[in-house]
Amino acid sequence: MPPPADIVKVAIEWPGAYPKLMEIDQKKPLSAIIKEVCDGWSLANHEYFALQHADSSNFYITEKNRNEIKNGTILRLTTSPAQNAQQLHERIQSSSMDAKLEALKDLASLSRDVTFAQEFINLDGISLLTQMVESGTERYQKLQKIMKPCFGDMLSFTLTAFVELMDHGIVSWDTFSVAFIKKIASFVNKSAMDVSILQRSLAILESMVLNSHDLYQKVAQEITIGQLIPHLQGSDQEIQTYTIAVINALFLKAPDERRQEMANILAQKQLRSIILTHVIRAQRAINNEMAHQLYVLQVLTFNLLEDRMMTKMDPQDQAQRDIIFELRRIAFDAESEPNNSSGSMEKRKSMYTRDYKKLGFINHVNPAMDFTQTPPGMLALDNMLYFAKHHQDAYIRIVLENSSREDKHECPFGRSSIELTKMLCEILKVGELPSETCNDFHPMFFTHDRSFEEFFCICIQLLNKTWKEMRATSEDFNKVMQVVKEQVMRALTTKPSSLDQFKSKLQNLSYTEILKIRQSERMNQEDFQSRPILELKEKIQPEILELIKQQRLNRLVEGTCFRKLNCRRRQDKFWYCRLSPNHKVLHYGDLEESPQGEVPHDSLQDKLPVADIKAVVTGKDCPHMKEKGALKQNKYCIWTDGLNALLGKDMMSDLTRNDLDTLLSMEIKLRLLDLENIQIPDAPPPIPKEPSNYDFVYDCN
Numbered sequence: 001m002p003p004p005a006d007i008v009k010v011a012i013e014w015p016g017a018y019p020k021l022m023e024i025d026q027k028k029p030l031s032a033i034i035k036e037v038c039d040g041w042s043l044a045n046h047e048y049f050a051l052q053h054a055d056s057s058n059f060y061i062t063e064k065n066r067n068e069i070k071n072g073t074i075l076r077l078t079t080s081p082a083q084n085a086q087q088l089h090e091r092i093q094s095s096s097m098d099a100k101l102e103a104l105k106d107l108a109s110l111s112r113d114v115t116f117a118q119e120f121i122n123l124d125g126i127s128l129l130t131q132m133v134e135s136g137t138e139r140y141q142k143l144q145k146i147m148k149p150c151f152g153d154m155l156s157f158t159l160t161a162f163v164e165l166m167d168h169g170i171v172s173w174d175t176f177s178v179a180f181i182k183k184i185a186s187f188v189n190k191s192a193m194d195v196s197i198l199q200r201s202l203a204i205l206e207s208m209v210l211n212s213h214d215l216y217q218k219v220a221q222e223i224t225i226g227q228l229i230p231h232l233q234g235s236d237q238e239i240q241t242y243t244i245a246v247i248n249a250l251f252l253k254a255p256d257e258r259r260q261e262m263a264n265i266l267a268q269k270q271l272r273s274i275i276l277t278h279v280i281r282a283q284r285a286i287n288n289e290m291a292h293q294l295y296v297l298q299v300l301t302f303n304l305l306e307d308r309m310m311t312k313m314d315p316q317d318q319a320q321r322d323i324i325f326e327l328r329r330i331a332f333d334a335e336s337e338p339n340n341s342s343g344s345m346e347k348r349k350s351m352y353t354r355d356y357k358k359l360g361f362i363n364h365v366n367p368a369m370d371f372t373q374t375p376p377g378m379l380a381l382d383n384m385l386y387f388a389k390h391h392q393d394a395y396i397r398i399v400l401e402n403s404s405r406e407d408k409h410e411c412p413f414g415r416s417s418i419e420l421t422k423m424l425c426e427i428l429k430v431g432e433l434p435s436e437t438c439n440d441f442h443p444m445f446f447t448h449d450r451s452f453e454e455f456f457c458i459c460i461q462l463l464n465k466t467w468k469e470m471r472a473t474s475e476d477f478n479k480v481m482q483v484v485k486e487q488v489m490r491a492l493t494t495k496p497s498s499l500d501q502f503k504s505k506l507q508n509l510s511y512t513e514i515l516k517i518r519q520s521e522r523m524n525q526e527d528f529q530s531r532p533i534l535e536l537k538e539k540i541q542p543e544i545l546e547l548i549k550q551q552r553l554n555r556l557v558e559g560t561c562f563r564k565l566n567c568r569r570r571q572d573k574f575w576y577c578r579l580s581p582n583h584k585v586l587h588y589g590d591l592e593e594s595p596q597g598e599v600p601h602d603s604l605q606d607k608l609p610v611a612d613i614k615a616v617v618t619g620k621d622c623p624h625m626k627e628k629g630a631l632k633q634n635k636y637c638i639w640t641d642g643l644n645a646l647l648g649k650d651m652m653s654d655l656t657r658n659d660l661d662t663l664l665s666m667e668i669k670l671r672l673l674d675l676e677n678i679q680i681p682d683a684p685p686p687i688p689k690e691p692s693n694y695d696f697v698y699d700c701n
Helices: 030-040 081-091 097-110 114-122 125-141 148-167 178-189 195-211 213-222 225-232 237-253 256-268 271-280 288-309 318-332 342-358 367-371 378-390 392-403 413-427 451-470 474-493 499-507 511-521 525-529 531-558 634-646 654-671
Strands: 007-013 020-025 049-053 074-079 560-564 573-579 585-591 606-609
Touching: 020 030, 030 049, 030 074, 074 081, 081 097, 081 114, 081 125, 097 114, 097 148, 114 125, 114 148, 125 148, 125 178, 148 195, 178 195, 178 213, 178 225, 195 213, 195 237, 213 237, 225 237, 225 256, 225 271, 237 256, 237 271, 237 288, 256 271, 256 288, 271 288, 288 378, 288 413, 318 342, 318 367, 318 378, 318 392, 342 392, 367 378, 367 413, 378 392, 378 413, 378 451, 392 413, 392 451, 413 451, 413 474, 451 474, 451 499, 451 511, 474 499, 474 511, 531 560, 531 573, 531 634, 531 654, 573 634, 634 654
Parallel strands: 007 074
Antiparallel strands: 007 020, 049 074, 560 573, 573 585, 585 606
């Protein structure tokens, strides 16, 4: 007969005694179980004791997490969190260096446990640690020559304990003094500093900047980009990751007017080339956290373009109009201006109008009006000027080649550049905040100081090439832009390592190749749009949606492991959620590590009845979300779809739309297999006339 579900068999250790095998009744109060254990070893004052996991985590057992105890778990009887916190609070103030070092080592380990952390913080432990960093280190530095390893370890354990305690989110970051910030910054600014101290110091600075506007201003005064750059030139990827994280945090929290100034400093310090040499092209794999930080830096860098992208051109601004004049001058190498007589003025206007038409502007008389739409605003004009100046031969060739054509197949350079700039901004999501879960950085954008402009220059030449391959006219403009977008997107998915490699990828994605790819990926579009096919799709769509719904619910019942993000976005913990088989309750709970197999129901101690869920909100509508795009990953879409299905609402994710298109296409292909090479009429065939007699009918009776 199996044991009752509430009984768990465990082993309990106590120093100096043989481990005890015991059955724990989960219905009993935890204090009663601890008393029973203490009585077995004749230990008085059971309220001073607690149980904790005997594995490397050493986490305390509480009423909240006791359901995580499984059969065969090894526990340890130890002093209670309150007692332990009190003892460590006293021990770290010991006059003995050895005793203090050992106490700080224990504190760094125990601070990962939220139960202990709460007790230690209640004793004003955070203030004690900050005081030790602010003033204590000066006292210890006098001893540094004779006991340097001890000093380094002591400071490292102090900072580690501080980081772990703050990660629980119990104490606000706004409470720290300027002296503490200066001290932490000094550890980062020193050229020769212990790796663990440097790592913790960078982590603290990043958290300060991200979690407090006041602290951002104070940290920005203490830390310069020049002081951070040397940490990127080492070989420790973790130090490099934390360094880029601090730069990103300063970039993200900087006021709008300060960001461009900061970007100029980054350019002066050659941050891009240093990252390219020492991180991206280093002889080692880039881990997920580094990939995320590079993605964030890429997004923040491109977001600097947003101001120009959203700035309309002022047709009365002479400096802006001069840029258009310069485009004309470079293309047509205009001779000296005519004199200012009224006759020559008319002639000049006529000449300008003709040239602006050749340049492909929509408004030939006043091309400044073409740049009044945002996006892309003035960014398009900036790109055109960059192309004309830095790729002059290609620019002149494109303009003259198209302006000399009289067969309506000319590609309008001005209009194309404006639409292309807008499209590239959409592809790179210029203006959107970085996602907290995305690692999608492109190495090629770190190979050039003007990577966006170079990206545009490659793509505008691609557009001209594709236009000729399609033998397009002005009526085909939108079709050409769609093909170019597909070419660019497909080339980007290969993650080219340089702009030249990106250009090479595009060379292999000609219009003919795109047509082949399209044909291989889906049925002929015309067949799909015929009336009988549309009626068939409409008929089978509810079946397909029901199939998708069942798949989503099955995935919810199977459960999913999610990463927990702390305030520094360190993905070091997990939580698991599963829907009950009867679709009535969501079971969830924290895990110390990613599960390798099925997670037992009894380890998920928290419950949420589906009936209590009012709505599912995502992205910007979610009160705790800071940015768009954080729910792009498939497993989140599966959960938002599944929860909406449980609530009787439509599944609206991109994943559902893609699945629906794929399954509908497959189902229609299967149903039409017997009709291959048969022309499907648009209208059903006529019903034949009734026969003149029914003599051919055979009566089986």
